[in-house]
Amino acid sequence: MEKPIPLNLIQQFEKVFIDEKSWDSAVAERIRTYFPVDKIERVVQEPFVGRGPELSPEEFDRSKKNIFVTTFNGQFFKRCPGATQKKTLTCCNYYVLNLGSQCNMNCSYCYLQSYLNSPVMKIFSNIDQALSELEEMASQHAHLPYRVGTGEVIDSLSMDEITLYSRQLVNFFKKYPKWSLEFKTKSDKVDQFLDLGPAQNVMVSWSINPPYIIQSEEHGTARFEERLAAAEKCVKSGFSLAFHIDPMIWHPEWKENYAFLIDEISRRFTPEQVKVISVGALRFQPEQRHMMRQRFGMKSLVTSAEMFPSEGGKYRYDASLRHEMFQFVLKKFRDHNPAWNLFLCMETPETWLNSFEQTPMQVPGLHDYFRPLPKIKSENSDLASAVKI
């Protein structure tokens, strides 16, 4: 029997607007079964329309509390946006499948603050279309190591007790063992798919920070211990893991706190269980500063950080401080075990060379992540439209 939607999740939302096109979808039916009737409204268009082009801080906050179940009318399966900034960033082969947008948690540094302009959290009801896109792609390239993630503009699992999309995706990826799926989360919501394991090509990954940073900057997320406990359950059920120590946030006790985090991961997991550990430092778009200041004040370690414009436009810490932070993490992990598979996320080639003395393609264990793969249909059509213009 399907697991019900927990009450504490239902209580987070003021309203669920269901597009009439999605009214009979499986996810809408589930919402109609478990949410109180007065929270549900059937609509013919996106609610809260008629605003300016950007969200105000109040509108952004409201968008986290209101769900809009609708269909997605476009290509679901896309290349990770980092890969389109090839000149300035060293990026891995990664594809994203967006089954919704916005997040019910509230991290001070969240890039969605400068990325989203929709006044509601969206859940796309047409997952079947997403799966058929994947099926078409997999039928041509089942033998190649495509990596697909669902956590680009929505946390992969924090809303999964509502959608149960993880179950359909795990079942799909089990048919294509060369392909891998990543659920990227800061929640501890894994129970709803554990029975489908083992599935070693399904990687459940946690963005993780020391407890002090989780407490001060990652509001509404699962605590440090809850995330690691959920990761242990995934290992037991036969899923693989990844950790993203990202964004590292500087604070006076950063060395002690990140050392604790690394010691805990090393004590509780092995490099065989954890396919990859990525490391990245705080960064954000300049336009995001105002929204963060208004939403979190200047007491936050993020808004008060000493950040500078970098090549590519994002604000980052001083390059030598980043280098020191990365070196610290890499060394600490390697002191525990040289077999940990580590890489830097969204960093410039200079930082890679300073930290590894190699480019990612030359680092053993990372070759598959960075070697070029055939373009997918949407990339080819982007190219075609670029040529037409």
Added chain:
Amino acid sequence: MELILLNTKSEELILDQQIPAEDIIKKLKLLRYPKTLASDEEKKNNSLLWPTSTQVQAQRRGDRWGYNIHFFVSGPQELTKTIEQFQKAAEQWKNQSH
């Protein structure tokens, strides 16, 4: 505005009209980026032995601190010698940062 929100003391933010604009900007930057600018100053003090024909200026460009170097050579031997001296400076820099 960030300095006000960071609770910087108002005495520190009252700026003398007589001070040149460049110095005012320097003072405000010091208040907003104290840690980074202190470390930049420290690095400036670790002077390196540059080739004699060069003009070197330490500077911050966005998220990177480094040296802006100008030099002039009038022949291949001079160029080779300058490159050798640069290599020595690079070694010295490497040792300083370890």
